[in-house]
Amino acid sequence: MPVDDSLVGRTFPTTAAYDVSAEKIREFARATGSEYDGGAAPATFPIVVAFGAMTALMEEPGIGIALHRVVHGEQRFTYTRPVVAGDELTATLTVDSLRQIGGADIIGTRTEIVDVHEKQVCTAFATLLHRGDDA
Amino acid sequence: MKAGEELPEQTYTVTRADLVRYAGASGDFNPIHWSDRVATSVGLPGVIAHGMFTMALAARALDTWAGGPGRVAELGCKFTKPVVVPDDDTGVEVVVRGTVKNVSDEGVHVSLEVTCGDQKVLGMPRAVLRG
Numbered sequence: 001m002p003v004d005d006s007l008v009g010r011t012f013p014t015t016a017a018y019d020v021s022a023e024k025i026r027e028f029a030r031a032t033g034s035e036y037d038g039g040a041a042p043a044t045f046p047i048v049v050a051f052g053a054m055t056a057l058m059e060e061p062g063i064g065i066a067l068h069r070v071v072h073g074e075q076r077f078t079y080t081r082p083v084v085a086g087d088e089l090t091a092t093l094t095v096d097s098l099r100q101i102g103g104a105d106i107i108g109t110r111t112e113i114v115d116v117h118e119k120q121v122c123t124a125f126a127t128l129l130h131r132g133d134d135a
Numbered sequence: 136m137k138a139g140e141e142l143p144e145q146t147y148t149v150t151r152a153d154l155v156r157y158a159g160a161s162g163d164f165n166p167i168h169w170s171d172r173v174a175t176s177v178g179l180p181g182v183i184a185h186g187m188f189t190m191a192l193a194a195r196a197l198d199t200w201a202g203g204p205g206r207v208a209e210l211g212c213k214f215t216k217p218v219v220v221p222d223d224d225t226g227v228e229v230v231v232r233g234t235v236k237n238v239s240d241e242g243v244h245v246s247l248e249v250t251c252g253d254q255k256v257l258g259m260p261r262a263v264l265r266g
Contacts, residue, residue, distance in 0.1 A: 031160035032191035033147060035198060040205025043194035047187050048161055068177070072186045074258075076211030082204070125211070 003064050003098060003105040003130055011094040012060070015052045017116070022085035024048075040082030046089075047075070050111040050124040053093035057109065058128075065107075065130055073106065074127035080120045088116040091124075103132040136200075136243045136264075142233035145196040149184055149218065150226035157188045171222065179217060186214035189229060193249055193260050196231035200245070201264050208242050208265045213258030218251045227251055242266050 022038065028045050029036035036042070058065050083089070090113070097108035111124040136142075154168050163185055166173035174182050190212055198204045220227055229251050236244040247260035 028160045031153070031156045032188065032195055034191070034195045035204055037204065042191060042204060043197065043207040043210050044187060044191045051162055072214055074211070074213045075187065075190060076209070077207075078209050079207060082207075127213075 002100055002132065003107065004062070005098065007063060007095045007107070008098045009095065011092060012053060012056050014090045014092045015049070015056070017088045017090050018049045018052070020083055020085055020087040020089060025083075025085055038085070040084060043077065043079070043082075045083050046077060046113050046122045046124055049089045049091050049113055050093075050126070053091040053111050054109065054126060054128070057093055057095070057107075069131045071129040071131065072126065073129045074125075076125040077122055078125075079122045083121060087121070089113050089121060096125075105130040105132070136235045136238065136245075138235055138237045140235040142196075142200045142235070142245070145192075145199060145231045147192050147195070147229050147231070148226045149188070149192075149220055149229055150224070151182065151220055151222055153226070154182065154184055154188065154220055157185055157191075161185065161187065163187065180219050182220055182222070183217035184220055184229075189214075189218055189249060189256055190260075192229055193231055193247055193257065193262075196233065196247070197245065197262050197264065200233060206264045207262055209261075209263040211262075212247075212249075212260035214256075215258040216251075216254050216256045218256050229256070236261075238266070 025041040034042040093111045099106045107128045109126045113122045232248040233245045243264040245262045249257040
């Protein structure tokens with residue numbers, strides 16, 4: 001079953017605030033072998049925050065997305081500033097595009113990540129491939 | 136950094152333990168990244184690294200080249216080939232190479248190449264570093 005076309009342009013509810021601690025950044029940095037000097041978090045750290053918004057999209061009933069059929073196709077981040085300890089971040093996901101190719105749905109998403117002052121920190125663009133029943 | 140400059144190649148070893156650690160740190164517990172049974176049931180040759188883990192290794196190389204964290208203004212890639220991680224103590228090697236494409240007001244544009252064995256595992260990985 002293809003994903004519902006009405007999904008395009010839809011913005012999902014903003015996630016609950018994510019409190020970024022120095023310990024969480026250190027854990028993520030250690031897991032990726034990266035350096036953490038108490039300042040900027042590793043560049044891909046915002047995926048931890050974006051992941052919550054992406055999960056909400058995939059688990060939304062009635063859209064027709066089955067989690068085990070989803071593959072991460074593409075990821076891009078643009079940063080206004082690095083994430084630092086003490087940040088309270090929220091993520092708001094919008095579905096930008098939807099295409100069907102060879103029985104698969106290609107879902108283009110944009111997640112805006114902002115701080116407690118509603119100032120932009122990062123935008124995470126993810127392309128998710130949803131394989132159809134026969135793909 | 137100058138246009139045309141080739142940045143020093145970075146080699147990282149990836150083991151199953153690294154994937155478990157990354158799953159915990161990132162919150163991505165998809166079993167294809169830790170269970171051979173589940174990975175093979177969906178047609179994969181075995182447990183594969185999280186695409187975001189491989190991307191994080193590319194970011195790690197960028198930090199090394201930039202002289203520290205916090206200078207990445209833009210980072211993007213496609214996930215084209217899986218990094219298959221064997222259940223042994225040796226793991227696999229992921230190699231990150233970079234070339235400076237140009238330097239503009241936006242920053243330093245870097246084109247990356249991320250390989251495992253003789254395969255490129257990320258498609259069109261690129262980044263912009265703040266000057």
